[in-house]
Amino acid sequence: MREGKMMRAALAMAALGLGLAGCNAWPFGGEVTVAESAVPYEDEDAFIADLVSRMSLERKIGQLIQPQINAFTPEDMERYRFGSYLNGGNGGPYGDEFAPASEWLRYSDEMYAASIEPLPGDEPIIPTMWGTDAVHGHTNVVGATIFPHNIALGAAGDAELVRRIGEATAVEIEVTGIDWNFSPTVAVAQDDRWGRTYESYSEDPDLVAELGAALVEGLQGHPGDDDFLGDGHVIATAKHFFGDGGTQDGVDQGEVNGNIDDLVALHGRPYPATIDAGVETVMASFNSINGQKMHGNRDLLTDVLRGEMGFDGLVVGDWNGHSQVAGCTVTDCPQSLLAGLDIYMVPDDWQELMETLLAQVEDGTIPMERVDEAVTRVLRVKYRAGLLAPEPVLPSERGVGGQFELLASAEHRALAREAVARSQVVLKNNGVLPLQAGARVLVAGSAADDIGRASGGWTLEWQGGLESEMGESEGKVGELFPNATSIWDGMLENISAGGGTAVLSPDGSFDERPDVAVVVFGEKPYAEFAGDQGDLVFRDTEGLELLRRFREQGIPTVAVFLSGRPMWMNRELNAADAFVAAWLPGSEGAGVADVLTGARPATGRLSFSWPASCEGTPVNGPQGALFPLGFGRELDDTSTLRQLDEGCAALDNFDSSDLFSSGRLATGVVAYAAGGNLETAMDMLSQMRGTSTAAGIAATGIDRDAQEDARRIVMQAGARFGIVQSNGGEGAFRITYRVEGRPAAPVTLTLRDDESGDETVIDVTRQFEHAALKGWREMLITEACAPGLGNAFEISTQARLTIGIAEVRREELPQGTACTF
The missing domain is CATH 2.60.120.430 (Galactose-binding lectin)
Structure with a gap:
């Protein structure tokens, strides 16, 4: 059965509105009954209100609980009927985070089937939905396309490109039977020491709003179109509401202070754009605003997000984020529901939280009206996504479910390569770029042939970095990145096509003197708070030492810097003849080579200011920036970059404790x-x-x-x-x-x-x-x-x-x- 999601939703409303009751055979055993209703529904509100009116309190609370797949079973799903569930950054089906795509789909079918087992009496069956963090492609799944992280897409600065990436990502998500993407991140990062800077498109809120709305439209489709949330589309999430990119000293989950109107104008600016684009869910942020945690902030979650911005979808919590609200624990937090949270993301302690919420409704701590309101919002999203059909449809039978050839298809890989090339920002070029046809090119640096390093965090594992940590001895590198091209692979392809020769030498050694050396180096992968830094110093000197050694030998050099943020690179900029900010390009390293060889123009422009100082004082804005927002050279721009100050007191203050x-x-x-x-x-x-x-x-x-x-x-x-x-x-x-x-x-x-x-x-x-x-x-x-x-x-x-x-x-x-x- 492959009819569109919106058509299935319309059939659901029509079937119940006309009072059609019946039983459907189900391949997993038993029968699924569509409960009868005599009310002639003409709109989604009446349809959903009837469903809510016939749900037991236990089933309602189940809709508000979101556990992770490592912490519950299909039997638990059948018993408690969770409204949704997620895979954490290190979670995979049946306990295998590197499971093949077919196992992800099988798990989705199994959980869906458990969620629609028959219920007694007139109580309606409400299917579950699966959420995932596909933040730069469907990157929890081996073999999927790994697109550049948001900071790179901000440098490309093209909303249509981002929309196309959203479309491709949605298709790959649906292939594995997943319904819901926790993306885009629309943080307006203001301090590059923050470990999530690379999840932000820009320090410019208008650019974040434009690109965030484009990704929402790509994932979900355009509101009003026939294919909105139809086949090949998934539910999107704007996150994290709000202020996550404005914490003091760039500390993840920290404090944001200031005049609330000014904060909303800056950090809240992307949300109206994503709401206009039809985003169905918003995720609450971990951070505090003027001392109050967002997971318990009614003024913002309800009055601003819903009242002023007009959001009518559901608000989902982040990983145990409710436990950080004053007076709360992981298993006891009515404050979040009362503030406007609709779904608790409670990965492991779901059963205790369910019992607590049931007791709090029964004793009046939580009004039933608030429970019904939250459940209504969850069901409204499911309705719009076509999940409330009168006839059950396995995830493997929806849209492109099970069409595994669409994972990293030629079209998607070409799109990723294009995105990589368009995001490269040339900061310095003394004339060595583009690399000359026929040249002998030495490609150096441990990151040159490391796809995990180039992909950053949120890649197969939460913190990423599998290939660089694993080494060839594990024998899994090719298995984990089967549909990918490293920067070295791309260099070899492009240099050979131009009649030149390319040699890979991670340590920079050579037998035949090269005409030019390309040094690929950068940050090791990280995610969230693990990436927080106290300054903007890049302390790994591998790239610097290679650049200086080549300079001493009189060999021209190109520095290719992989990073999730701008960093103090004065020493490397001085040592290199050309310097390219490559960000975290992902699985199509050939896009980097395309720019270095001139096969594509250098069109990337900084979406974040580049620091002149290493201390870490925020430079987001023209004051204190070495290169301002919007800077970037074309390949024929060989104007001289002055010698930069290499003094940095922070270099001597490294804390090894x-x-x-x-x-x-x-x-x-x-x-x-x-x-x-x-x-x-x-x-x-x-x-x-x-x-x-x-x-x-x-x-x-x-x-x-x-x-x-x-x-x-x-x-x-x-x-x-x-x-x-x-x-x-x-x-x-x-x-x-x-x-x-x-x-x-x-x-x-x-x-x-x-x-x-x-x-x-x-x-x-x-x-x-x-x-x-x-x-x-x-x-x-x-x-x-x-x-x-x-x-x-x-x-x-x-x-x-x-x-x-x-x-x-x-x-x-x-x-x-x-x-x-």
Whole structure:
């Protein structure tokens, strides 16, 4: 059955309006009954009101709960009838985040079927819907097109291009049976130290409004058109309402202060444009406005968003965002519903929250009118998306469901390549660009042939970076990026087509002297708060050292900088003959090569000011900018860039005290799993996540204070887990940890100095027995029990052991400070 979604919605209203009752055979077993109604409906409001009037309180509350797929089962779906569910950034069907597209679709069918099992009496069946973060293409799914991140699309500055990307993304989402995209982000980022800057199109609110509305239209279709939310389209979400890009010091989920009218004029400006474009959902933001968390801010969620802006869709929360409201917990927060939230995103603790909400309606804390209002909004979106049809339609039978050849189709990949090329911003060119036909080109830098690095966060995993962390030894690189072209691949293609030769040399070495060297380098992937920085210094000197070495050898250079934000690059700009801000281009690195070789013009223009200072003072605006908003050179612009000041006090103030915090390992810190002999069985754990079968260790993300800001380490007998710091940290180790069960055999803690080989082994069995099941605690390891301390620690166990780790720090403490557990 492949009739359009709006046609199915019309049939639903007509069927119920004419009082048609009946039973439909269902391939998963049982029958699906369309409840009879005698009311002749003529509009969606009356239709939805009738449905709401016949729902039990438990089913209504179920519509307001959104768990993640790793935390519930199809049986739970049938029992509780969740109105929606999501896959988190590290979630996948059946526990496999790298599952093939066919498994995503099978899971969607299974959950949909569970949500429409027959109910007793006259209670209507309301199908569920699946939401996902497809923020730069359907990038949770292996093999999908990976488009450039929003900051790059802002540099391209073309609303029609963004609309086309929305269309392509919607098609790929629907192929896997998913209904709802948590995109676009319409933040107006004002401080580039913010870890989500790359999710913002621009510091200019008008450009954000234009491009955000274009993506909404691409995802959903144009309001009023026959194909609005029809086949090949999905539900869009404008997020995060509002102020997420204006927090103090660029701290994610932080505080935004100021005159409310001024804040709405700046950070709220994109929302009317997306509402006019027909956006059906808005996501509440984590941040506070003048001290009040947005998930509990009625003045803004209800009075401004709905009253002043006229939004009539549903408001969905962010990951446990309601728990940050004053007086709330994850499982108890009537304040959010009363403020205007319609769906609680409660990934793991959904059952307790449902029970609490039911009790609060029954005791009058939450008026039934407010529940009905929220449920009505959820059903209205489902109606418009064609999900309330009289006849059940499996996701695999809707629109383009199951047409896997559309994932990374030739058309979509060509669109992504075009977007990459149009987003490249040339900041400097002494005449080396475009690369001359027939030239010998050396392509250097570890990022040149790394698709994961070029794609950034929100790529297969929440934090991204799979390829750069994994290495070829894992044998999965090609499997995870099967439909992609690295920058090196693109360079080889374009240089060869022009009669030249290209050589890949990550370390910059060569046998035959090149005519020019292209150095590809940049930030390692991150997402959300894990990307927050205290300044705008880029401390990885790999690219700088290569550029300086080539300059000393008299070899012209082109710097290709991969980043999620503008950064202080004075040293690299001075060292390079040409400098290109390539942003996070995604899966079509050939688009970068197209510009470098002149196959396409350099039309990208900065959508964010470029900083002249490294300290991190916001430069969004002309004051303090090295390159202003809108700057960008064409390839024939070879005007001289003056020598830039390379002084930066922040370079000498690097804080090496944090080894692991906010769910992120610091630069120069690695985590490993080992079993038996350390030298013979060791696996790196990217960002302290992953599984080592040989070592018997599984490390997964868990929530302590924020999404996946801590880790659960499950260790089998004989396993070792360790963290090594290579950047010269000093002082005691302070570790925030918990023990999730009494040890059944000896547990040891080893402190090691990799340089000297010295180590101290401490039996911590008794301490872990005492700490078991007592929540988060601090372990302080000082010279008193571990002379020399060293640069690494390791935990080993002789029986299965599960521990949590939330933070690892180094601290200078007074001599004689005792060790504690």
